Amino acid sequence: MKYAAKKLAALLATMLAVSFVTFAAFQVVAGDPATDRLGTEATPERVEQLRHEMGLDRPFLVQYGSWLAGFVRGDLGDSYSGGPVADLLAARTPVTLALSLMAFALTAGTALPLGLLSVRRGGRVGGAVRTAVNQLLTALPPFFTGILLTWLFSILLHWFRHGAFPGFSADPAGSLWYLLFPAAAIAIPRAAQTVRMLRSTLLAEMDRDYVRTAIARGNDRAGVLYRHVLRNAAAPAVTFLAQTMAEIVAGSIVAEQVFNLPGLGRLLLTSISGRDYPTVQAIVVILALWVVLVNTAADLINRRIDPRIGGEAA
Template sequence: MKYAARKILMLLVTMVIVSFLAFLAFSLISGDPATAMLGTEATPEKVAALREELGLNRPLLAQYGTWVLGFFTGNLGTSYSYRMPVSSLIGQKLPLTLALSLLSFLLILVVAVPLGIRSARQSESRLDGVHTALNQLFMALPPFFTGILLTWLFGILLHWFTPGKFPIFSEHPGLFFWNLLFPAIAVAIPRIAMTVRMLRSTILHEMNQDYVRTAISRGNDRVGVLYRHVLKNAMAPVIAFLAQTMAEVIAGSIVVEQVFAVPGLGRLLLASIGNRDWPVVEVIVVILAFWVVLANTIGDLLSQRIDPRLRLGGDAR
């Protein structure tokens, strides 16, 4: 429990540092938001009035404080280009990207773990070379490319979904998830291949450990050895990898959203970068950073639940 408390504290500290750096970086590169917002209508008087209104004359740290509190109160400033509150802008898009990321992560879990076990058990079969080659191929498939293929095959050829038209959750919840499934598959495929390969190699590694011989000497069959002993040991390093995967899946989702016309964070992020709409960009940066740190924290906590050796003093790395 002490370990968990320390991890959560570390998460908070990391987030404070990351958000401050993001805030600092964007206040340095963005120039004067007031001028940017007024554009061609900018006169010195109008700029000065808007600066006062936006609180830009206050010390940087005070501005940062107000901004960070905005993550809890919902007041994150106004977008330059959309002229609407950043929080409502992101609030519409974020759930879509999160749903897509979680769906592809779920796919990775339910497909990769059984496949990895199977692949390890069949490592001596004649088809093993073919499987390895296939695995390499899937690993090399970039999500946007798979996305285009899937759109062509299932969208245009088979009409399983309508490309370019993404259903709204509140209107067609079933259709929403059905349409989300295709981009999720595109994101998941290379990660599934990587996880299968890693799990296979950790299982084969663990199979050569002395404790396996002990387990056999007690009368375990292959299944008993695998599920009672080897799998837990083999999963321990894979969990850290899955945490990374969960962190990276969101980046994959943002790219693939473009291919499938999913109105998620991806489009908003790209548009905002193009428009130099920094208030939007910096909030998205902090949200993505939070997702990555959160994924790793969960991974660490799970690893230490599985492997008691990591509980020693809280940091065995």
Template sequence: MIALLTRRFVGLLLTLAVVSLLIFAVMDFLPGDSASIMLGTSASPETLAALRHDLGLDRPLLLRYGQWLAGVFAGDLGQSYTYGVPVTGLILERLAVTLPLALMAIVLSVAVAIPLGALAAARRGGVIDVIASIFSEIGIAVPAFWVALLLIVLFSTTLGLMPAGGFPGWGAGIWPAVKALLMPAVALALPQAGVLTRVTRSAVLETLHEDFTRTALAKGLSARKVLWRHSVPNALVPIFTVLGLQFTFLVAGAVLVENVFNLPGLGRLAYQALSQRDIVVMQDVVLFFAGLVIVMNFLVDLSYLAIDPRLRKGI
């Protein structure tokens, strides 16, 4: 077990190192640089050269990469050219919006998809199965930003029950903050719930044909107990795989929904940094997203060992 964890952890660090180098190189090779963006096209060559020197843009690529990577490990992600504040504080401030939003969306997705997918598998060909199939198709086909616009029209413009956008901050109280995140969470959860419903149905349907399921039924257990005590727990490996991918997507891929609802989240920060050509913020945010994906995949791999004892054999 220790050897396996060590190998996985070393692989995680190597992957992060390679990804960080690729991110830094891609950002460096983009046309133009931060100095020319900050000074504009009318700046003199001498002023441009002086600013590039102050920003360290005239240093060799590997030297700048090493300094940036050392700062990342030290918790110093540099200074934003646009906002003039440390990037670490910016990311933490925006993460206080994006992380609760992603967690709310995952909870909503799991609360709907796993029961619906399991019941659809248990009643294959029935009414619930048809409802689950329709829900899954709609969830996969409809983009999250379009759902967001529909929710705004219905609950904000027409009924006046929910705020159309903005975020009051957690200092304004838990309920106002949660209320501001509720519609964005629903908009993000619907597509993910559609995918998760289909995966859950397929995984549970496969376990219903296993020998242990038939044995449990032969011993006199009810179909309901067999479903929730035996079939669903044994179908958790593919479900957890999808959940890990969905969580990273919700954190990194909520750019459109955050812009629709005017939420000051991490996705909106990435969009603003891209439009303002703030290289430092861009590469730090992209590295955070990439690191989140790698770490989540690592945690999902470890969860397999806890979920399925068969995977621990031979370790």
């Protein structure tokens, strides 16, 4: 419990620092939001009036405190394009969340069995071919993989209609089917990376003395692998998968552009090009929160696997 409390305190402190730096950065780079919002209709009087309405004439720390209190309550302010930022995010978040979870499921669901299978078979049969294929898949960027999948499954096979995402409210099953293809584009290179990491970690563990002793005593190699080696190698695998989960969200930004998905990634790029800083600021903090939550969860899982992690007695 003490370890979990420390990780929670670290999470809150990290998010407080991230929110402060993000808010301060956009205060600097945004220039005068009131002038940007008025555009050609800006006059000194109207700018001053709008600055007062937006609270920009208040001290910086007061503005930050007000924004942070609103963020905690779910009030993310108003978009420069009109409407609450929270409403924009609520409409886009389910797409990005479903895409990210599906991509992670594909990554873990294919990489873990393949990694274990390559170690179980001794790691030498077809090694050169396996390495070449793994390096090729790892080198493929998600946008190029997405283009290939679109060409194959949309243009040639007509399994889905590119650019015609139906939306969860209209067709939940059809939406999940559509998301399968961008999820695969994200998952393919990351699954290859995970297989390589898992294989190298397990092979290093298989070379330890306790494994050689167990096999010399007549224990089955596969049995030793699943009963002992896998547990001892679980912590680095969990850490790597947590990093993968965080990277998948970044990969979804590219995939949403390629597959024309109405998610947070497209909203982020559109808001940046439109200088909609309140929306960009909220998305950046939410993505940072996602990364911190995933890494905190990985630390807690690793603590559960190995109580020695953290330097405290179990």
